[in-house]
Amino acid sequence: MKRSARAYLLAPVPLLIIVAVLVIGGGGAAGLLLGTFDGGGSSSTSVNLQKGLVGHWKLDGDVKDATPYENHGTPLDSDGSNGDGDTPPQLTTDRKGQGKKAYDFDGSDDYIEINFTDGALGLDRVSTCLWAYADGSVSNEYLFDGQDHRWWIKEDDNAETLKAEVETSNGLFTVTSTNPIPSQEWAFICSAYDGSQLTLYLYNQSGLIEKSTNTNASGNLVSHSGNGRIGDFTGGGYSFAGKIDDVRLYNRGISADEAAALHEQYDASVKVASTQGGLVNQWQMDGDFTDATPYENHGTPTDADASNGDGDTPPQLTTDRKGQGSKAYDFDGSDDYISGISQPSVQTSPNLFTVTGFIKPGNQYSRFITPQSVGIDQWIGYDASSERLEITIAEAADTNQRQRYSTTGSVPLGTWTHWAVIIDDKNIKIYINGRLDSEYNESIDIAGWTNDWVIGQRGNDTYWFLGKMDDFRVYDYALSGQDIRKINDSYSPGIDVSDLQKDLTGNWVFDQDAKDRTPYEHHGTPLDADASNGDGDTPPQLTTDRKGHASKAYQFDGTDDYMALDMSYSAAGALEEFTALAWVKIPSGGGGWSALDFDRSDYFTFTPGNDGSASGAGDVVGCHTTGSGGVTHDFGGNAVVRDGTWHLAACVYDGTDKIIYVDGAEDARASNPHSGSAIGTGDTRYGFIGDGSEATSYDGLRNDIHFEGTLGGVRFWERALTATEIQTIYQTYH
Known part of the structure; x- marks a missing residue:
């Protein structure tokens, strides 16, 4: 288009x-x-933020120093005999949920050694800033230690508070926070010494928690020549347990404004989508079994038995749940499996991970994910006789091994089903097709899940999986029910939700506010037109939405409520196609003008609760437009929406026909009302929700025919959505 x-x-x-x-x-x-x-x-x-920056370890896939001083780090493990496999700090997800963008320290013997050159840095003053995710332990753990213990930040001795220290020509000076470092969440920490005071800043992702200052600190830093460490004391033995990211070192004391700016650079609002955050493995199975995450934990389709007469064929590419070729894998149930999957990087203290995917199972008892553990036999499988998901959990050395299930019949034979298993400490949840199916509170040895994995069998060439699988994912945290539903809903047959972002130019979700969630930022402002009418000068009020969630919809009083939009059109034929869509709940006497309006006689108005003409309230959905030649076409549907219940209403112009949809189905169609011309006269018109537009400027003239009812979100596309897309939206969010 x-x-x-x-x-x-x-x-x-x-x-x-x-x-x-x-x-x-x-x-x-x-x-x-x-x-x-x-x-x-x-x-x-x-x-x-660059002035005086003499060390910057982004920990963005490696431990290189990004400054010209090139004081690169080396991840090390101090004890090769303690049974942890002599593993140094491991790459993990960062505060934004991006894979391999931070380092995880085991709290036992992990650290990053930094080879400083004191003469090159010339530190008389110093600031150290970093992001940290503490696991909740309190054992005198060092986040950063400068040259030979010259300056440092650590968790205080056997406490959760923070302590920073500098050693100067006038002595040792410390500052201690009164608040603990946040546990199990990312915190931003800065220690700043400017020659006259030592200040410690502590932030969570939302903002400043505390600023503590020692005003007695003075003198120049004492010269030292040794190395420094991230995650441990330079002398060893005080390892940090948790994650560290983006470490910066300055040769000056940074200001409070600069500390705030560093924090805001990584504001929590700058995130990947919730279903991408914490994603450590994703095997999309789109033509191969590669891992789509930065961890590159690729799998290899394998056939275990070349002598069984099946031609030594590994799992074969097949059609997926959407009917697309070579987008899923078919397992024969006799010797097919996926090899080469290394242990996923999941959290074990506490137990936190999510595994999810799609299967179309055949009639055979099988296991489709098995950690290759030694002495701890656990798996996720399929119980064909009861058509249900099976997970087996155990404690150390296979003690107290137990099977737990989804409900009988929840995973039908020969049907694509989305499943998810969430481990949150001792809480185990099983989701089927986006809905919570079963929940258990159990003791589990999560360490068994951190071994290499086999997909498609038990791991000892038994219990082969029969059927198809698609899009397996592993997360290093417990996904919410909402996230699980997003994954399930995004793969509704026939349409991918990501396609619904195409040409979406207005998305007023009404989640706590009237902001537009598209990059165009066509934000709305709830307003009240008449302060003298006795309603208290109240604009549209937040209320519960169709799912019963508070502050997720707006109530319009029908008297003087409306929203002004920072969005306008001013070109003849500006809209070759469009779709306006809204969730509406209109009382029997409600409705009016309108859910979305750019002036009926210049562009269009979308009016659920209309009489099908330009005269205002009624029982049906109105879709009124004016073409580039100035001809106005009023059009109404058939289905009653003014009944006090929630409906999904849509007005679509596809360049030829005009179509009204109600609750995912076509309700009425007008054939070629504008003789194929585009919509829009060329006059400037700003938009409104809840009233009609006559406005040539933001919040300008209106027609004062106000909408009465509840709107649970309004969206606008500069293209015609298909009937399948409209149906998908209705089914997904019903």
Whole structure:
């Protein structure tokens, strides 16, 4: 589809302007200088996050120093005899859920050694900043130790609070937090010494928890020449248990504004999708068995027995649950399996991981995921006789081995089924097709799951899987029920939810606010048109949505409530196609004008609870448009939506026909009402939700015919959604 040209007017300019200046130092190093300025031209404290940066270990796949000083680190294990396999710190997911972007320290003997050159750094002042994820233990653990214990940050002795220290020409100076380091979540920590005070900053992902200062600190740092360590004391024996990410070292004391800027660089709002965060393995099975994550834990389709007459054929590519060829694997139930899967990087203290995938099982008792553990026999399999998922768990050395199941009949023979097993400490949940099916509280030896895996059999050439499998994933945390539903729903037959983002230019989810969740940021503002009518000057109010979730929908009073949108059209034929869609709950006397409006006589109005004409409230869905030639076409559906229950309503123009959908099904169609022309006269019109537009500027003129009812989200595409897509949205979010 050819995208139409859009013309947007500029939104009002805020008084706060952020200015960025590229600063080039004498050595050629570039830095970003940030400043904030009010409307009058005065500036606040400058923030230069490159100035004095003499060490930067991003831990982004390796331990290299990103500064010109090149003080690279080396991951080490101090004790090769303690039974942990002589493993140094391991790459893991970072605070954004991205794989291999941080390091995990075992709390026993792991650390990263940094070879400093004191003369090159010239540290009289110092700041150390890092992100840390503590596992909850409290044993005098060092996060960072400078040259020969010259400056450091650690968890205080047998406490959860933080302590920082510097050794100067005037003595030792420490500062201790009063708040503990957050446990089982990412925290941002900075220690800053500027020659006159030592300050310790502690943040969680939301913001500052505490700023503690020792104002007695003074003098220059004492010169030392040794190495430093991330995750341990330079003398050894005080290893940190948890994750560390993005370590920075400055040769000056950074300011509070700079500490805040460092924290905000990694604001929690900048994340991958929730179903990508913590993803440590994903075998999509799209043509092969490669791992789509940075861990590259690839599998090899294997045939165990070349002499059994099946032609030595490993699992074969086949059609997936969407009917797409070579997008899944078919297992013959006799000797097919996937080899070469190394142990996934999952959490064992506490036990935290999620395994999920799709199977289409045949009529054979089988196991399809088995850790190759020694003395701890656990697996996920299929009980064909009862058509249910089976998981076997055990404690150390196969003691108290138990089978736990999904409900009988929950995984039918020969049918694609989405399954998920979530281990959250001693809580075990089984989800089937996006819904919680069974839950158990059990003791389990999670260590058994950290061995190499076999997919398609028990691991000793027995209990072969018969059937098809697709898109297996492993996460290093316990996914929420909402995340499981997203994975299941995103693969509704016939349509992928990611396709529903194409040409989506307005998505007002109404999750706590009226912001547009698309990159266009066409945000809405809830407003009240009349402060004198006795309703308390209240704009649309947040209320429960169709699923009973609080503050996930907006209630409009039908009197003076509306939302002004920072979105406009001003080109003739601006919309070659479009789709407007909303969840609506309209009382018997409600409805009106409208769920989404850019002026019926210039572009379109989408009016659930309309009489099918331009006259206002009624029982059906209205879809009124004006073509580029100025001809207006009013059109209404047939299904009653003004009945006090939730409905999904949609108005679609596909460039020829105009179609109204109600609850996922076509309700009415107008054939070629605009003789194939695009929508829009070329006049400038700003949009509204809950009222009609006559506006040539943001929150301009309206027609004051207000919508009465509840809206549970409004979306707008500059393309015509197909009937399948409309049906998918209805089924997915019903």
